[in-house]
Amino acid sequence: MDTPRIARLDSRAVIAVTGPDARSFLNGLLSQEIETLARGELRFAGLLSPQGRLLYDLFVAGVEDGVLLDVAAERRDAIVMRLTMYKLRAKVELTALDMPVSALFGFDPRDIDGFVADPRLPELGWRAYGDELEADAAEDDYDAHRLALGVPGPADWGTDKTYPIEANFDLLSGIDFKKGCFVGQETTSRMKRRGTIxxxxxxxxxxxxxxxxxxxxxxxxxxxxxxxxxxxxxxxxxxxxxxxxxxxxxxxxxxxxxxxxxxxxx
The missing domain is CATH 2.40.30.110 (Aminomethyltransferase beta-barrel domains)
Incomplete structure (x- = not known):
């Protein structure tokens, strides 16, 4: 068994989404099912344009009073603005948190206290939020690990340039094709249904x-x-x-x- 490594992911940032409508609000926007997200569970999703192109990737973590969104740090403000645009009368609060994101990777998957499994691939390891963990690897090491597995990242899809299926979201548990409507769902479902990939x-x-x-x-x-x-x-x-x-x-x-x-x- 390989030696586990921990890296702090400074390229990621956290948004708290709280309030009685938090889950239903996000469920109507994101490509992943959020209503059934359990506390301590992590799901991978995309926020798409109405035309079905990928705007932002998000990890959605279930917490007691809502969810945490793990997003690209350089795009956090833009994501907050985008979500605010959709909020209307929903009883939802969006708060940017000063919360570190860490990844544990490099050995066979198993349950690790304080970490949640990366939903994309077991080999990608686990993620943790909020704890100041002692890192023994750089984020660049984690990126090399991700690339070795052939998993694309935000630098590959940019913003509003790529369809999520082209970025393999359908193969990395980033799209729930059985859920109800979400922004960009029509184009995404049509590409999957017609096999026009x-x-x-x-x-x-x-x-x-x-x-x-x-x-x-x-x-x-x-x-x-x-x-x-x-x-x-x-x-x-x-x-x-x-x-x-x-x-x-x-x-x-x-x-x-x-x-x-x-x-x-x-």
């Missing part, structure tokens, strides 16, 4: 440093996608599924290969 984010491997964000991935002379975030030897890419099967791929003049994770192909 032409693009997905997949990890690519190569020698040397990652190509610049937005670099074209070519299948021969045909555009097959673009490079997203990455590091030496590995990156995420948004790829056309009909052009990568069996193709010799290049980016920035260098050969690339797709390393499709088991959780995508299962």
């Amino acid at each position: 032409k693009n997905r984010m997949l990890p690519i491997a190569f020698d040397g440093p990652a190509p610049a964000f937005g670099t074209e991935v070519l299948a021969g002379e045909l555009r097959a996608g673009e490079v997203l975030s990455g590091r030496d030897g590995r990156a995420m890419a948004l790829l056309r599924l009909d052009r990568i099967e069996g193709a010799a791929l290049t980016a920035d003049g260098r050969p690339m290969r797709v390393e499709t994770p088991v959780w995508v192909s299962a």
Whole structure:
């Protein structure tokens, strides 16, 4: 068994959503079912545009008096503003909290006191909120772990550019297709129902440093996608599924290969 590691995720921030309408309010907005969220449970969700594009990712943690939203720190104010726009007469309070977010990762999943399991993949580990834990890893180490598993992050989908299915939210427990309506649901459900999933984010491997964000991935002379975030030897890419099967791929003049994770192909 590998040695567990703890990293403080300074790129994440917390919003408390409280009040008698907290869960029903969020349930009508987010791509995940919130009404049945239990205390101490964590779910992954997206807040979409009315056109069905991904605006923000959120982890939703059940607490006694409402929920906590674990969001990208640089986008927390924008998320609060967006939720406030939808609030209308709902009995809901939105409060930005000075609360650290930590991740425990790097060994076989099991129950850990004070942590909640990451709902996307068991291999991603657990998350914790509020405790000042002694970190023995950097956030960059956690990001390397995430990328090794082929899981995209906020740097890959930006804001209002990508459909959540293209960012694999349907494979990472980020969309509940059986729940009622949510913002952007019509487009999301139609893509799933019709099977019109032409693009997905997949990890690519190569020698040397990652190509610049937005670099074209070519299948021969045909555009097959673009490079997203990455590091030496590995990156995420948004790829056309009909052009990568069996193709010799290049980016920035260098050969690339797709390393499709088991959780995508299962």
